Amino acid sequence: MASEPPRADRQGYLDRVRGLAVLIMIEAHVLDGWTRIADRTRPAFGYAMILGGFGAPLFLFLAGVSLVLSASSKTRKTGDASFAWRAVQKRGWQIFGLAFLFRLQSFVLTGGYSPIGLLKVDILNVMGPAIVFAGIIGQWPRTRPGRATVFAMAAIAIAGLTPIVRYTPLLDWVPDPVEWYLRPSPTRTNFTLFPWAGFVLAGSVVGVFIDGLREAVRVPRKQLALAAGSVLVLVVSYEAARLPTIYARSDFWTSSPTFFFLRAGVIAVLLPLAYFWDRAPWRGVVSNWSVLEEFGRSSLFVYWIHVEMVYGFISRPLRRSLSLEGALVAYLLFSLFLLALVLLKNRLKTMRKPDPLAATSPRPSPIYLRTNSL
16 A cells, blocks of 8 residues: 655655544535535534534645745755745745636536636635735845744734625626635635635744744744643633624624634644644554545645535435435445555556666666566
């Protein structure tokens, strides 16, 4: 069961958290797509959807963490910070382009059913511009505290402006395809820049902190500090949610800044928990192989292939036809199927890589070949 080996500069515990996000994402889509209408009123389905709601912010948050680590790594290797942050911006534009390629694929597979669907806003449409924005503001400060402050202020601003952007009439004149990036529109957008882009900026704050751990002497103590700070954000957000809102209109489950920071606190605390789990004494006793790490290193691949499988014509007989228990069993089996595809993809990728020893070893002389053919 060969898997793609991680790069030397990867931090495995982050891949495991990303793998957890993959499993949550699959759970949300499978239960949403395949659970019958009658079972959607059950409390268990509601709790499952609340859990599923953490998949997207987890991906966006980890994208923020990764972009800071990537920029810092390139800066150390090249000595050019401007080049490193421009590379982050380039990656953001690439992801934004992939968003439209993904929609084009869906358009083709559905036989050109809905041309307007090509402009539908999904998570990649938000992740790309958010990474570009983070890459722009991340190059301004010259110190880690300054960079963390800039990212934090941007995240707070996006979360705080969300209820205003959602309901203000000042944006009514904006063309619909642009407005879909700013506030929700039924069937046309699942994600908007407000507040979802804020998770990339919040993750960038934590990314600055984690990048500083490369030079820290007592990393476990710093990770405990990150856990304590995350829990503090979580508790303060929870208590603030119980107070009267300062906005004329605000919905806790969609546009409330308190819900945004509550989710950010929950997500942030997962990182130190994964760090300490990775260093637990029982870790690796049975095997160093990790399902979560496999999914985490192939998160874009899984996202790309599974959405059409869940919502496309392939699974049409299953659409909203299973009981909640049946959908949960289907989720387990479908996850195992996707894991098998990930392992197959990694195996094929490994087979295509040339052997570096074979590439550098001298070729046998013609005399040697003739002698050994006797």
